[in-house]
């Protein structure tokens with residue numbers, strides 16, 4: 201159900217995915233892992249295993265990018281007809297093959313079956329909304345939402361169909377809630393933006409192979425060891441701005457602009473994809489990557505993407521900012537913190553980059569997850585930016601971590617915190633790290649001091665920390681002293 205503004209009012213959000221290939225499967229995974237129910241229809245009755253494979257890849261990767269708990273995975277329903285899939289759907293994503301006639305037939309059927317408020321989006325890589333809408337009963341309802349493969353990991357979606365179109369505006373909000381980065385195109389254009397850029401590079405690469413200047417592997421190495429790494433975080437213009445040095449973009453354009461007129465590139469010429477060129481590309485590609493199956497390549501791609509995205513997220517940069525915003529839409533719920541004994545608001549998933557040469561979670565990550573739990577507790581009792589701006593904060597002056605068992609890749613660690621004692625300026629606390637399977641992997645005992653940062657000395661807590669920490673200490677007073685508290689390192 202949607203209200204008159206087109207906002208979804210039902211508790212269960214339903215996405216219909218029409219066409220369950222590489223892209224449809226990726227969309228289904230993105231919606232499911234964000235808690236949506238997904239109706240999927242594919243005219244090929246054998247499509248289900250392909251979709252399940254994509255979903256398995258997504259389950260192994262997307263959750264590694266979330267720092268707050270994801271909603272429970274939605275229900276996947278395989279539908280026998282397009283109409284059944286469209287019924288009750290709030291978002292309908294067409295991902296059938298890139299043939300205009302097939303797509304238009306699908307849209308005609310969808311507009312008959314779908315709610316008038318449902319967003320009907322096409323994954324098309326090349327067609328414009330004008331082409332897709334021709335003859336449609338409600339043209340504005342059909343928009344382009346062009347993703348990139350793998351849809352469950354790459355955030356960007358090109359939205360085309362008129363910046364003022366209310367369906368586009370709603371689509372942008374809904375996509376951001378899925379951890380995606382909608383970019384609304386200012387005008388429609390064949391092949392949108394990303395594929396245009398890619399095609400220019402692709403055309404040039406085909407010439408280089410055809411003319412024997414480079415092999416497929418040479419070209420890929422130049423991308424993966426060079427500008428591909430830069431592009432993942434700064435794109436084209438920001439990178440070139442730096443290339444101009446302190447004098448910036450104007451200087452860059454003055455220095456390298458004239459070279460654009462030199463006959464370096466093949467520009468619009470397209471090499472003839474004759475049998476000889478096809479054989480050459482295929483055999484070079486087989487030599488380069490033939491020892492790996494497509495599934496293995498997909499898993500390597502996803503593992504690496506997760507690593508890049510984690511770094512970007514840590515720095516709140518580029519695609520990492522979209523992930524940060526995604527987390528912020530699922531804030532931890534502090535609830536009545538004083539009633540929580542112990543205080544338990546933080547869980548962390550053991551990520552690939554946390555695993556050391558022993559094959560389990562490396563030691564400094566334990567301090568990280570405990571520090572994150574501390575930050576959540578402190579934020580809950582009122583240590584926010586305004587508090588710190590008054591010149592007061594909380595410093596940790598001592599930590600004792602015990603490592604009790606190994607946490608392994610993908611395990612969920614729940615960190616609960618007990619206030620052992622607190623006075624007017626000190627908190628003695630205890631973190632227990634337990635996996636979702638109930639295995640206690642580490643404990644951390646800490647002493648915090650409240651400080652006057654300008655004076656460089658301790659000082660009593662100020663409101664609201666003063667009252668809230670006292671309330672928490674009272675709530676925890678009945679808890680037994682944790683086993684191991686007060687331990688120090690020493691020979692037996």
Ligand SMILES: NC(=O)c1ccc[n+]([C@@H]2O[C@H](COP(=O)([O-])OP(=O)(O)OC[C@H]3O[C@@H](n4cnc5c(N)ncnc54)[C@H](O)[C@@H]3O)[C@@H](O)[C@H]2O)c1
Nearest residue numbers: 219220221222223242243244295296297298323324325349
């Ligand atoms: N592959 C990519 O990297 C990529 C990236 C972005 C966008 N796209 C676009 O996404 C769309 C789908 O591409 P793909 O690569 O997933 O193709 P695909 O061939 O992998 O999948 C298409 C699926 O649609 C099904 N299908 C065919 N006709 C149908 C119909 N009438 N009703 C329901 N299902 C039908 C097929 O059985 C198949 O499973 C295309 O428009 C493409 O341009 C592809």
